[in-house]
Amino acid sequence: MITEIKLKGITSYKNEVIIPELKKLNFFFGSNGSGKSTIAKYLYNLSLNEDNRLLNISNCNQNGYNPIENEILVYDENFIKRNFIDKDSLNGIFSLNEKNAIIDDIIEKEQDLIDKYKLYLKDKLTIERAKILKDISDREKKLKEDCFKKRNQYNESFSKLSLKHSGNSANHLSEIRKLRKDNKEKNHSFNDLQNSYNLLYEKELKKINSNIDIILYRKVRKLEFKINNILQEVIIGNNDVDIADLINTLGIKKWVEEGTGYINLTLEKQKCPFCQNDTIDKEIIEKFNDYFDINYKNKINEIENLKNEYSDLISLLNENFNAIKNETNSTTINELIADFKDFIYDNEKTFRVKLEKSNEKKSLRSILEFKTNLKKIINDIKLNNSVFENIVTNKSKLDNEIWERLAFQSKSIIDDSDLEISKLNNRIKACDRLKIYINDKIANSEKIIDENKENTVNTNIAKDNINTILRSSGLSGFEIAPKTTENNITQYYLKRENYNDSVFKTLSEGEKNFISFLYFYQLCILTDDENKKDKKKIIVIDDPVSSLDSQVLFLVTTLIRELAKKKGKSPNHNEFALPNIEQVYVLSHNIYFFKEVTFVQGSNNKLCNDLNYFQITKINQQSSVIKLHKNNINSDYNLLWKGLYTLKSSSNNDMNIVISNLMRRIIQSYLNFTRLDNIEWNIINDLPPEEPKRIIFSALISQINDDSHHTSPFEEMHYQKISNTTPELLFEVFEMIFDEIGKEHKEAIIKYVTA
Structure with a gap:
């Protein structure tokens, strides 16, 4: 039994209000809006689990209620709605049991959910999934097209080369993905690929038998070193001869030397080979011979010999170059031969100047200038011959390198597309998961429907009792008759003989409320759930007399007084006559009803003696409850x-x-x-x-x-x-x-x- 109630933070009970000293029987009086119905609503919500509560009662409290031992039954306007339910589709049919009404409502709601789920699957999820699949297909198609377009550059530049998958963009993409999976994408130079293509496909490739004569090249290098050493020497005649100063001053050494070659050394006197005057005699000849002594002549002869040897080697090297040119008309060999002509000319000139002016230091241009080009020619010949000998392998290599470059070029396109497609696939997976989830929900709702169809409450006893009371109260001419809905839940309608239309819609609100109260009364004295048969009931009745005529009002007060009737004889007057009732609360704003229901009939009083009276008021939107010492309300x-x-x-x-x-x-x-x-x-x-x-x-x-x-x-x-x-x-x-x-x-x- 509840001995105390604390209300705080709900409706007009803003500040804490404590209702103390609650008894077996408790009467509350308060005007409309004073906060009376909040007490009933609190007790009703107290009987619900936290997930189903309609009020936030977390700041409220009570002492004595045990949900294992007690069942709270609340009659108020919401009970009427919960238990006397008018169906639009079945006008005049209503439930006489809250559980049946709840079950019927649950089945209807679950069926609505099933219909909504199925409609969602059909009209939204399926369409959404199809749209996503189309987006995936469009992106895959575009990816194939974009990757396939990368072939255009090679189709145009490598016209004689036929890449595989030329007519199938899907196979082309598969080939690219395989290369990427094997980490074979490479950014090969397009120019290198083009050079390889030109070598393999555009040129008439043949073996080159000639090559740079390295031995000859080395001989020239060695001879150049020797020649440059002597060219760096200062070569002069005998300066002790008196004509030496004149020859050196005039710089006519070469001229004089050449002129002596035309002199007859046996004659005493003869003409000068240049001026043709008789100026050459024995004495001048001796002076010339002394000036151009044996050391000078030896040096000049050495230069002449080296020049001839060098010219022979250069000539052979030039022939070597021309032999290569005859076999390959490469740009490098042509440029080399053209540059080599200038090289030969410059070095011949160097020899000539040295011989004329032997006292001047000179140097030859070195064959080393051509080392780079010579190496390139050697490598080109080697490459040519290697390609020639392995042409099938090299064509395959070129094909692979082109594919590797295609894979590299397609990298960002594929990555971006794959990312977007991955997102779309995740959405597909989400749709599939949602479909599974919704199907599970449908299955669960179907299971709930099946379970609830098996858990309906038989209300025939209550129906018979209500019909008995209706007849005894003077409300004759109609009765409550059963009718079963498609959900296999027994519902009832008001039946009247020789009256085809629904009697229900002809009833006043008071009559409807009276029928609902009659059923509530049956719940109080019986039970609607086998599992609750051992629980003692806490009964809460809030304003049951709205829109009732005096005759019905008297019946209601009589029924309430029956519920609150004391047990046997003293000293049991503090207990209820009905053993399944633990406690009773009656709340009203109607003074006449309050007088009738609380009336103490002297020594013949039938009410439980363990009772208290309370007055509910509200000032400045704040409700309060006062315990009265006696019933002085009326x-x-x-x-x-x-x-x-x-x-x-x-x-x-x-x-x-x-x-x-x-x-x-x-x-x-x-x-x-x-x-x-x-x-x-x-x-x-x-x-x-x-x-x-x-x-x-x-x-x-x-x-x-x-x-x-x-x-x-x-x-x-x-x-x-x-x-x-x-x-x-x-x-x-x-x-x-x-x-x-x-x-x-x-x-x-x-x-x-x-x-």
């Missing part, structure tokens, strides 16, 4: 109403002062009880100044407070008029006020005091 207050409506029938103006006094006490009592505020002028605070009701209410309040100190800005204007009015007019305005502050309360209590 005694003197009801007498005021009864006295007032006794005077109403007198129609005596002289009684206006008594009527006004009663009205003032009733209004103040009501305001004090419902709002903790007995200042009746506050009634008009929320009315606009121009509102006619404000003027009328103010006038009446002025009249009924004739003997008080309250004032009003409208008092002078309306006082005389009200004091001279008939009682009927006072009652009319009085009822208008209660229509504003508590219409249901007014109607209920007038019905009570005028009965």
Whole structure:
């Protein structure tokens, strides 16, 4: 049993409110909006697991509730919605069991989910997957095309070379991927590939038998070294001869030397070979011979001999070059031969100048100048002959290198495309996973439907009991009859003989509520779940009398009092007669109902004696609960109403002062009880100044407070008029006020005091 409730942070219970000393039987009274229904909602949510709770009750607490031992049953407006369910498709059919209603709702929701899942699979997921697959196909097609276009450069530049897969872009891409997988993509120079192609395909390739004569080249190099040594020497005649200065000064040594060759050494005197005068005699001849001595002549002769030897070697080397040219007309050999002619000419000139001016130092141009080109020619010949001898292998190598370069050129295209396709494939996988997930959800929903179809509650006993009460209450002419839906859940409709249309839609809200309460009563005395048969029930009843006529209201109060009936004889009066009931809460805003349900019938009182009364009020949007020492909700207050409506029938103006006094006490009592505020002028605070009701209410309040100190800005204007009015007019305005502050309360209590 719950002994205490703490409410905080829900609806109007902003600050902590503690409801202490809860008994077996607990009566709560409060006006509409005071926070009364929040207590019922808290207790209902307390019975739910955390995932299903409709209120955040984390800041609330209670003492005594044990969900293993107790079952909380709450009757309120939400119970009516949960258990008396109008189906649009089956007008007039409703459930008499919350569990059946929940099951029916679960099946309907699960079936809706199945339909939505299947529709999603068909209209969205399948279309989305097809779109992604098309994107993948388009990207793969474009990748094949882009990679295949890389062949164009080679098709144009290597026209005699036929690359494989020339008509199949898919096979071309597969070949590129294989090379990349084997890490064989290489950025070969296009010029190198083109040179190889020209050598293998464009030239009439043949073996070159000639080659640079390395031995001859080395002889020339060796001879150049020797020649340059002597060319660097300063070679002069005998300076001791008196004509030496003249020859050296005039620089006519070579000229003189050549001229002596034309002199006859046997003659005493002869003509000069240059001037043809008889100037040459024995003496001058001897001087010439002394000047051009044997050392000088030997040096000159050595230069002449080296020159001849060098010329022979150069001539042989030149022939070697020309022999190579005859076999290959390469640019390198042609340039070499042309440059070699200049080389020969320059060196011949060097020899000539040295012989003329032997005292000048000279040097030959070295054959070393051609070393680079000579090496290139040697390598070209070697390459040519190697290619010639391995032409099939070399063509295959060129083909492989072209593919390796194609693979390198396609690298970024393939990587970018693969990345995008990978993303799309991940989306395909996500679609497939989602499809599996949705199919699992469909299977789970189908399983839930099957399980719930097996767990429906048989409500035939409750149906029979309700029909019995309906007949005994005077609500004859119709009964509750069973009807089964397509979900195999027993539902019921209101059946009337000789009436084809649904009786349900002809019922008032009060009658519908009464039928719902009858079923709630059955839940309290029976059980709708075999698993709960041993649990004791905590029963919560919140305002069960809305829109009920007096006859039905009496039946409801009687049924509630049956639930709260005490057990046996003393000392068991603190227990309930029904052993499956642990505790009862009754909450209402209707004073007449409250009086009836709490009425203590003297020594014949049937209610459980372990009971308490509570009053619920709300000020400044904050609810509070006060424990009352006794049930003083309806005694003197009801007498005021009864006295007032006794005077109403007198129609005596002289009684206006008594009527006004009663009205003032009733209004103040009501305001004090419902709002903790007995200042009746506050009634008009929320009315606009121009509102006619404000003027009328103010006038009446002025009249009924004739003997008080309250004032009003409208008092002078309306006082005389009200004091001279008939009682009927006072009652009319009085009822208008209660229509504003508590219409249901007014109607209920007038019905009570005028009965």
